[in-house]
Amino acid sequence: GAVVSQHPSWVICKSGTSVKIECRSLDFQATTMFWYRQFPKQSLMLMATSNEGSKATYEQGVEKDKFLINHASLTLSTLTVTSAHPEDSSFYICSARGLAPLGELFFGEGSRLTVL
Amino acid sequence: KQEVTQIPAALSVPEGENLVLNCSFTDSAIYNLQWFRQDPGKGLTSLLLIQSSQREQTSGRLNASLDKSSGRSTLYIAASQPGDSATYLCAVADSWGKLQFGAGTQVVVTP
Numbered sequence: 443g444a445v446v447s448q449h450p451s452w453v454i455c456k457s458g459t460s461v462k463i464e465c466r467s468l469d470f471q472a473t474t475m476f477w478y479r480q481f482p483k484q485s486l487m488l489m490a491t492s493n494e495g496s497k498a499t500y501e502q503g504v505e506k507d508k509f510l511i512n513h514a515s516l517t518l519s520t521l522t523v524t525s526a527h528p529e530d531s532s533f534y535i536c537s538a539r540g541l542a543p544l545g546e547l548f549f550g551e552g553s554r555l556t557v558l
Numbered sequence: 559k560q561e562v563t564q565i566p567a568a569l570s571v572p573e574g575e576n577l578v579l580n581c582s583f584t585d586s587a588i589y590n591l592q593w594f595r596q597d598p599g600k601g602l603t604s605l606l607l608i609q610s611s612q613r614e615q616t617s618g619r620l621n622a623s624l625d626k627s628s629g630r631s632t633l634y635i636a637a638s639q640p641g642d643s644a645t646y647l648c649a650v651a652d653s654w655g656k657l658q659f660g661a662g663t664q665v666v667v668t669p
Contacts, residue, residue: 448601474655485647485659486602535601539655547592547657551601 445469446538448550455526456558463521463553465536471516472538476547477509480533492519526557560585562650564660572668577635579663581648586626588650593622593633596645596662605646606633638667 445468455461465475474493478486490500490511498511508530510522519538523530535552561584571577581591590609594602606615606622608631614623619636635642645664649657 476657485661486649486657488656488658491654491656533599537602537657547651547655548604549594549602552599554599 446472446536446548446550448536448553450553451551452554452556454556454558457527458525460522460524461526461555463523463534463536463555465519465521465538465550467517467538467540467548470538470540472519472540473516474539475513475519476537476539477511477519477521478535478537480535480552486535489521523555526555528557531555531557560588560650560652560658562648562658562660564646564648564663566663567661568664568666570666570668571638573638573640575638577633577638577642577665577667579633579635579646579648579665581631581633581660583629583631583650583658586629587652588626589653589655590651591622591624591631592649592651592657593620593631594647594649596647598645602647638665640667640669643667 447466449464477489480486489504490498492498492511492513494513500506513519533554537547537549539547563582565580592607593605608615608624621634624631643666645662647662649659
């Protein structure tokens with residue numbers, strides 16, 4: 443099946459620094475990618491929808507200046523957590539959908555961010 | 559606003575028993591429903607995708623049904639194995655393709 447790769451799988455950073463997480467579709471072109479965050483023992487919460495070549499659409503309550511999303515190509519989307527704080531520590535997961543309209547979504551393995 | 563509920567939140571069964579996981583949603587105007595498996599600290603693995611026009615999907619020991627009018631889906635796992643231990647999430651997609659997830663059912667299959 444389709445593969446979505448996330449990197450890094452885990453990262454520890456100091457408070458105030460910025461962290462970039464990459465999401466790549468390895469064997470298909472992803473016109474749309476979604477970014478989620480997941481707190482322990484909770485479900486995934488959609489943060490933003492990323493369409494190739496256009497600005498991301500953020501969900502209510504998500505700070506777009508803090509969580510910068512770039513979808514520069516059909517195979518790569520990046521999430522940058524700027525000026526990270528301990529409360530940003532979470533599990534971030536991306537998903538990607540191919541050119542087939544509203545088809546199955548494929549998920550990355552997730553990236554665990556710990557901000558000290 | 560769409561709300562997705564999964565019951566039970568946790569389930570423990572002995573190996574060999576069948577598993578029944580329930581998912582309900584409040585808005586029946588869904589495009590599709592997807593069941594996922596999540597292992598601790600890992601991403602999601604898609605198990606089954608049911609389009610809104612379908613009633614069920616099957617893959618090996620897994621069978622998922624969908625009753626859109628009543629806002630319910632059920633995932634059946636036959637003859638459970640210890641390797642089936644994981645958290646199972648259901649998610650419904652709207653016409654824009656956005657997924658709304660349930661909180662999941664944590665399953666433990668004991669040898």
